[in-house]
Amino acid sequence: MPIGKYPAEVHGDSPLQDVLTWRIHIVHAKLNAHAAKFLEGVSGIPLVHWRVMLTIGENGSTTHSAIHRKILMDKGQLSRCLKAMIEDGLVTTHDDEADQRQQRLSLTKKGLRIFRKTLPEMRSRQNFLIGELSKIERKSIFSALDKLERAAGNFGFAA
Amino acid sequence: MPIGKYPAEVHGDSPLQDVLTWRIHIVHAKLNAHAAKFLEGVSGIPLVHWRVMLTIGENGSTTHSAIHRKILMDKGQLSRCLKAMIEDGLVTTHDDEADQRQQRLSLTKKGLRIFRKTLPEMRSRQNFLIGELSKIERKSIFSALDKLERAAGNFGFAA
DNA sequence: ACTTTATTGTTGACAAGTCAACTATTATCC
């Protein structure tokens, strides 16, 4: 027996379709797919690799865990990602004299070349996306994301 | 040989850290983990199941593909999700006379009970999250997400 | 000094998300 429409007071009056978390879930999936495809065309590297390369390139040189803290990527994922990037000849490591546990990471010549080629492309994509927004939306979305992130607290992301 | 800091004109002046797609990636992950844990406490069902239950409950009864279109969940994922929900006794199907391909879905008594218990909890969570935002942010974030979704185009989500 | 605690990074196991091929049914269009 099918159960009919539920009384109004049960599902209230607010539009359920814009459940915030789900909206973000969907938009995230689309932006991600878009970025990945775009990047594939530009440099042929995976999105996650780019995100890491960006962090290294930005600083010139960093450590594994500095990246982890900065972009909040899962440690395990990051470890495997860097391993692949080293195999691909994009990143090199050299020992940190002061701390035997960590290694300093930097881009190879090849990595740097790709970084330089990709950065402006990715930036113009970003500008395109942001350009679609009004000035107010542009300002609001970043602050709103910050607040939501804080409100969600520290779930996920095993330290 | 480590490669030093790159010249300013290479990485420009805009703060790279708020690369939009990545910000959304992170916020999404946190909101998701938060929602999942919250829901686990309330009803013990997975987030995706809830999202589907919400859609069925909202309409009283729907079809597989109507859900797919409405919430943009992957067909395959949805298929397996519904299968599990039927096994759990939350959803029942009955044949659609008009179209042999599809089946109408509705909540069972048990499903409805959980739906009724969970909805207000999830709504108050949503209100809490939204309550953190200013009026402007609240308005902007939804419209901004819409625009970004459109700008990202129809990548991903195999029809 | 030496035990305890924290940090760094690796690994394995698992869960969730994505894509594409495939069957069965219905709609469309000469």
Add this chain to the structure above:
DNA sequence: GGATAATAGTTGACTTGTCAACAATAAAGT
């Protein structure tokens, strides 16, 4: 009415994301 295309839903293979246990080194506390 019969070929062609579209839609509904299932399934398998694969990718990505997440968590937790672990070894190695460093820092802190007594």
